[in-house]
Amino acid sequence: MLGEFEYLLLSATAALQDEAYGATIRAAIEETTGAPCSIGALYTTLDRLEQKGMVKTRMGGATAQRGGRAKRMVRITPKGIEAATQFYRVMRRATIGLAWENPS
Amino acid sequence: MLGEFEYLLLSATAALQDEAYGATIRAAIEETTGAPCSIGALYTTLDRLEQKGMVKTRMGGATAQRGGRAKRMVRITPKGIEAATQFYRVMRRATIGLAWENPS
DNA sequence: GCATTAGTTATACATTGTGATAGTTATCCT
DNA sequence: AGGATAACTATCACAATGTATAACTAATGC
Numbered sequence: 001m002l003g004e005f006e007y008l009l010l011s012a013t014a015a016l017q018d019e020a021y022g023a024t025i026r027a028a029i030e031e032t033t034g035a036p037c038s039i040g041a042l043y044t045t046l047d048r049l050e051q052k053g054m055v056k057t058r059m060g061g062a063t064a065q066r067g068g069r070a071k072r073m074v075r076i077t078p079k080g081i082e083a084a085t086q087f088y089r090v091m092r093r094a095t096i097g098l099a100w101e102n103p104s
Numbered sequence: 105m106l107g108e109f110e111y112l113l114l115s116a117t118a119a120l121q122d123e124a125y126g127a128t129i130r131a132a133i134e135e136t137t138g139a140p141c142s143i144g145a146l147y148t149t150l151d152r153l154e155q156k157g158m159v160k161t162r163m164g165g166a167t168a169q170r171g172g173r174a175k176r177m178v179r180i181t182p183k184g185i186e187a188a189t190q191f192y193r194v195m196r197r198a199t200i201g202l203a204w205e206n207p208s
Numbered sequence: 209g210c211a212t213t214a215g216t217t218a219t220a221c222a223t224t225g226t227g228a229t230a231g232t233t234a235t236c237c238t
Numbered sequence: 239a240g241g242a243t244a245a246c247t248a249t250c251a252c253a254a255t256g257t258a259t260a261a262c263t264a265a266t267g268c
Contacts, residue, residue: 001108002108003107003224004106004195004255004256011198012198014202032197033194038257038259039216040217040219040257041256043217044219044255044256045256045257047217048254048255062264063265065214065265066265066267067212067213067214068213068214068265069213069264070216081203085207088199088204090137091108091192093136094112094115095115099118099189100188100192107223107224108224108225110224126245127246141226142225142227143227144226145225145226147247148248149225152223168235169244170236172235172245173234173244173246173247174246175245176247
């Protein structure tokens with residue numbers, strides 16, 4: 001099954017659509033968790049997800065701005081969507097009826 | 105942070121209240137995930153959660169029935185509730201606005 | 209050319225997930 | 239009584255995931 005950080009990465013990627021790459025994904029994760037996310041952790045997990053066929057990445061062109069190194073753009077695959085859906089469904093189901101089901 | 109299996113264990117424990125011990129927790133997890141859950145995995149995870157102070161366990165008396173070995177009863181602690189709440193809140197938040205937010 | 213900036217890659221280690229196997233304590237049956 | 243069976247708990251080894259540090263690359267700006 002998916003891990004929890006893998007899920008965060010997948011969902012951030014899906015939310016960012018065409019703007020998903022290292023830095024933006026990292027920012028998105030930090031915003032939803034409220035905790036710092038190390039960039040190294042992110043890329044290793046990205047590699048693993050790609051190996052499992054849950055995301056596809058391609059190098060974009062270098063942009064004409066200071067530090068404009070080529071970005072590695074990320075896109076979620078159908079398989080990734082499937083896995084994320086399944087993961088969320090299970091978490092949701094596990095929580096039905098519990099005290100923390102409806103957080104403030 | 106919590107792992108995903110740890111979360112399943114915590115939520116099953118909370119749901120089962122006074123009837124939470126190895127076998128019942130296992131059955132509950134298998135029901136919500138739809139997948140088999142090995143009993144060894146369960147006890148190791150239980151030990152780790154106890155070390156972290158998220159559950160408390162105590163041995164119950166042996167019951168007078170076939171195979172009536174003493175059960176290790178499990179109860180979630182306030183710290184465990186706190187961690188589970190936090191975990192679910194983050195997962196929920198990560199999912200807002202995505203395609204799989206409202207599964208059928 | 210050298211400092212600076214935005215970005216990626218490599219690597220090592222810690223934590224969690226998971227199955228196989230063994231051990232304990234009871235009843236059932238002959 | 240004593241072996242078969244049943245309902246549990248415990249241990250261990252290994253795989254998969256999580257996470258931080260540090261190094262590398264390619265652009266701009268002075």
